[in-house]
Amino acid sequence: MFAVIKTGGKQYKVQSGDMLRVEKLAADAGETVQFNEVLMLGGDKTVVGAPIIAGAGVQAEVVDLVKADKVIHFVKRRRKHSSQRTKGHRQKLSLIRVTEILESGADKSGVKAAVGAGSVSVAAVAAAAPKAEKPAKAAKAPKAATGDDLKKLSGVGPALEKKLIEAGVTSFAQIAAWTEDDVAAMDEKLSFKGRIQREGWIEQAKELAKA
Incomplete structure (x- = not known):
């Protein structure tokens, strides 16, 4: 069985056991995360999402945090300032190993959602996490603060x-x-x-x- 997932604005075709590098996730090496944006499942029966498949998920283990090859960015302002600048950048990535593809029940697995790192807010991480079954008497969570203008x-x-x-x-x-x-x-x-x-x-x- 294979799945097509979306993360970091890119799509990946994965199978159990695959190793791949994705944009840095908000997870440390050794943690297990779950990709909930599954666009397609293939195997004995092909299922295509609209746009995603409800209840499907792909679980993976974060093996290491790595960096991509350096990209050189050159800027030259010829007319107004007559200045130039060279800047290098290495994109931070997460090296992951796909462990399991779930056709259903991913929303109740309780596994941490695979959310991109960087400028992601706590509220965004909470919204992307799969919802586990609520306990009988759960305390009410405080309301999130309103964002700035x-x-x-x-x-x-x-x-x-x-x-x-x-x-x-x-x-x-x-x-x-x-x-x-x-x-x-x-x-x-x-x-x-x-x-x-x-x-x-x-x-x-x-x-x-x-x-």
Whole structure:
């Protein structure tokens, strides 16, 4: 049996025992995670999701945290500033081993959901996790805090704010804490390379977070 899963904006065809590298997950080496976005199952009978297959999942063990080959990014401003800059980046990845493909019942397995690391909020991780059966008397969870108005950042309008929220960015504190790797990953994810630094989002976020 094989499955087609989606993670990190990419699709992978996997079978039990396969080793593959995916964008860094919010999990340490040795942990078991579950991919809940299963687009297709194949074998004796082929099942295609619309867009995903309800109840299906792929479980995998995180073997190690690795880095991809270095990518060189060269920027040259010829007319206005006459400046140039060379920047290298190595994408952080998770090396995983597929252990089991579940055709059904994945939503009740209780295994930690495979969620991308980086700027993913705690609320996003909780929303992606499979729901286990509720105990008879469970305490009510506190309500999540309302996110910040990201449109206060230079160059951020309603459309860009929506993309940031979908990427798990909901507060100025998150942006203020970004590292160079986080900035590079977000540039790649939102397809606006260099804009974060040009607009000075991190500095603005630090000031707005204090307000």
